[in-house]
Amino acid sequence: MTVTEATTTLLEDLAAVRRRTLDLVAHLDVADLERQIAPIMSPLVWDLGHIAAYEDLWLVHRHADADLLRPDLAALYDAFETPRAVRGDLEILDYTNALAYMSAVRARTEDALLSHGVDPVIHEMVLQHELQHTETMRQAMMIAGLLPPGEPSLRALPDAHRDDWLRVPAGTYALGAPDDRFSYDNERPLHDVDLPGFQISQRPVTNGTWMRFVEGGGYVRREWWSAEGWAWKEEYDITHHASVTDGHPDAPACHISWFEAEAMARWRGARLPTEAEWEKAADRLDGVGLVWEWTASQFRGYPGFSAHPYREYSEVFFGDKYRVLRGGSWATHPRVATRTFRNWDLPERRQIFAGVRLVRDLDHPEHEAS
Template sequence: MTDQAMTVTHTANVVEDLAAVRQRTLALVSHLATEDLERQIAPIMSPLVWDLGHIAAYEDLWLAHRHAGMELLRPDLAALYDAFETPRAVRGDLEILGYDDAVAYLDEVRARTLAALEITGPDPVLHEMVLQHELQHTETMRQAMAIAGLLAPGEPTLPPLTTPEGWLHVAAGTHALGASDAVFSYDNERPRHAVDVDAFAIALRPVTNATWLHFVEGGGYVRREWWSSEGWAWKEEYDITHHASVAAGDPDAPACHTSYFEAEALARWCGARLPTEAEWEKASARLDGVGHVWEWTASTFGGYPGFEAFPYREYSEVFFGDRYHVLRGGSWATHPRVATATFRNWDLPERRQIFAGVRLARDLGEPT
């Protein structure tokens, strides 16, 4: 096969993937009324049409403008659909595109992307980044839809777990943490590096709704000793109790919509703790129930030794520090293309809109 034929085949694959992801995005909201698409559901979430406009602007910026050298299609919209220029809390007050105009913008940008592909061919990093960016936003859109009760019939898909309760014992040893150079990964997953991990035990499955309700019945939200100072202050200020989905869901399904503060308190109630992300990644290939809910780890979000921001520091570097905690594994709403074993999600410890649960860990030597 000639190099030209190989390039054409690769380009054809990218075109097919772009089309499939876009079809998935539009199908996600096809059952919604325009009014629901255009309103802001909650201050911490964007109007759904903002996400559509942002997806278009991001694709135009990276695939038409920066990769192919074209002028931006709508420079007047650049700041409006920049996530840092327009925080979520104000997006509902802005003059954003309505649904029909947002879809038209998506279509116009896609035509430019395809035209550029014919000339430049695909970039293995930028085109994959744009595909995964859209897939990540469809999960964020589902979060907003869940808050408003707008998920499509049959969602969320959190079936009962079939794995019995138990613990996996993992021997001490060195683990290569992070993504290899042979696969697409984000800057915060690199460079891959060796870490020493002490022996530990990790639960075979995530915590279920039934276990969470036992925590509630045992005084989980009224007994101070299981909570961190910051978590207790948050719980008291906002009068927090368990999320409604815990009581409404199947008892044997993974508990969802749990904050880091709650996950940490429940772990203490169990006489356990949250795993570090190195422990989670080391054990991930042997765990059951991965991919139902994001799983909180004890690790805060920071760069690995030798970290270099690429292709832009706003993807992850600006979030580094002690405020954000890392989640691993993916949820029912995460596309498998995104939910790799090394992918690092992160959020603030009080956030509950994400599809997050918890998997427990213990030091070996403690009773299991």
């Protein structure tokens, strides 16, 4: 059997991603791996089982037309069949058995790859799926104080004290991913959008600036909040996240919800960027990739959207409930964090490694609320 260069590269990539996953949790006690840290997060061991089940489904069952290794686990590790809130109550595989399941699936994957070759879409999709789950696992670990030494790695921004705004002239922009590389269905098709001119902050909002918002009444002055955001803040007694005070004042503010980001933008006399504005300016901005950056855009399909290879990746989330985030975070692998990648979450979520970058119109005067 001739092993192609593409096959060899993919085998190496699969192995490297798996090492990264297992290294992430190597320092944890089994009890921490198997408990549910928060209702909005899965037990870490569920993520491990889910990674294996997803790989078996796509790279063995569908790619090589083989039976599932453990059909009895299909529903248990299906994200839609088992919402996060109930995963801690299910009889999922324990850590030892989850590792054995991952190893057994990987052996099948390697056999299927050698016999059926590389599918550039589903193999890349499965690789990135595992990389995305390690970021989600880091979110759970952050909540519980279980991150490995040295994380989170949010560095101070250069010239963070400067209030620099980048002027972007009006014009037509081709939004989305080109056809010559892997991308998700929600990034396609590439299409032109007409954008008015705008100004975008050179850097994401820092912890120091966020504390000025706090000290200026950011969480007590109603006028900066939407009705929905204010109701959420009041119901859950929300104030600034502890990471804002714990972090370096010149590092990007993190664990910011969309509601908070929107209120902070109003305080600043600005607004959140649309995702088209963000994407157009992204390659000229400092600090991209340190925190996810909230946009004003609702998560919807682009004109001409077509679900591929399955509806549940994107299409079932389209609508007015979710807001789009761009750019990636310190925990996002570069393979995932492309300029066109669209993340999404509910506007109240704070577990994600999200911050904010501000936009204002070209003719907007500089001012800050008092």
